[in-house]
Amino acid sequence: MNTSTHKGLSFARRMYLPRSVGLGIGFFTVAAALYPSHPPTWVWVLMILHGYGWSHGAYLLAKISRQPYKAERRNLIYDSLAGGFWAGAMGLNPLPTVTALSMMAMNNIAAGGPRFFLTGALAQIAGAVLGYAILRPELFPAITQIQVYACLPMLVIYPMAIGLVCYRVAVQLSKSKKALEKLSTTDSLTGLMNHGAWKDLLSVEFGNCQALKRQNSVALIDIDHFKSINDTYGHIIGDTVLKQLSNALTASLRETDLAGRYGGDEFCVILPDTTLAQATDILERLRRTVHEHTHLALPNLKLSLSIGIAAYGPHLTDAGMWLHEADMALYDAKSTGRNRVTSAKPGVKVCETLSAEFE
Structure with missing residues (x-):
């Protein structure tokens, strides 16, 4: 993937939509899983800031960075670390945990392939250990009906957002391919066929x-x-x-x-x-x-x-x-x-x- 400044910002812009959608609806998934354990106020504040502020902060970090591509890859690792933290904080509640972490894994493999997926997986594990160590929740609690309903938007809307991003990339690649094909068959001076x-x-x-x-x-x-x-x-x-x-x-x-x-x-x-x-x-x-x-x-x-x-x-x-x-x-x-x-x-x-x- 091209790591130039222009391409790096383009990468950050592409990730902005799925991150905003994922964190926005993911807030309800995590909130439904944490509510029965009555976490302290600071956890709720952190959850709100992460759910509705981090996507804007991540894009700003990439935008002001001298190497926006690398900055956005770091942001994806932060996503995985935070996702793991909330998974540990909810005691690895099966459905919310799998829902949240699988969506982040989808981001990682789409952005950097298998190797980056493994890096993200390690960040998720580290985050889960940290979240569990701080909050000490009950492990693998029973899934409630509300938690099931809270996971549905993530399972339906987020893949659609990823699909939209992939569609836009495919359209852009198609345009680039046509432009390259035209360049390969066109005389640069006259614009006629070569x-x-x-x-x-x-x-x-x-x-x-x-x-x-x-x-x-x-x-x-x-x-x-x-x-x-x-x-x-x-x-x-x-x-x-x-x-x-x-x-x-x-x-x-x-x-x-x-x-x-x-x-x-x-x-x-x-x-x-x-x-x-x-x-x-x-x-x-x-x-x-x-x-x-x-x-x-x-x-x-x-x-x-x-x-x-x-x-x-x-x-x-x-x-x-x-x-x-x-x-x-x-x-x-x-x-x-x-x-x-x-x-x-x-x-x-x-x-x-x-x-x-x-x-």
């Missing part, structure tokens, strides 16, 4: 095309003379150009299209359920939009794109061959003057090593 994630989707789309006989096109996009842009205007402007192209891609493509950053100044797009003519039309609009755009701060900076497109066909044996056709189309676009969209020539033989490289 190289690996996009190629994984390309393999999936290739399989769908084979199984469902779907029309599909894939395109590779290159910013013309991008190295000159970096050399002339600097890498910060170069990064800005990459971001602008990613924004243009997002704005120009359909929701079903899958865009990614292939690497450097090269981008990639999968256009599902799209013929070669439709894909050409979509990407031609993108090319014109980028070429006609004027940068306010740099009016002399004009961008152009070279784009290669390959449509899925039965002659393709794997996703690597499909991508290679788009790459050859991109090469044709660059070698014939750039700033254009070029379609692949189906049937171009692909070297087996390229397919193996894709795998």
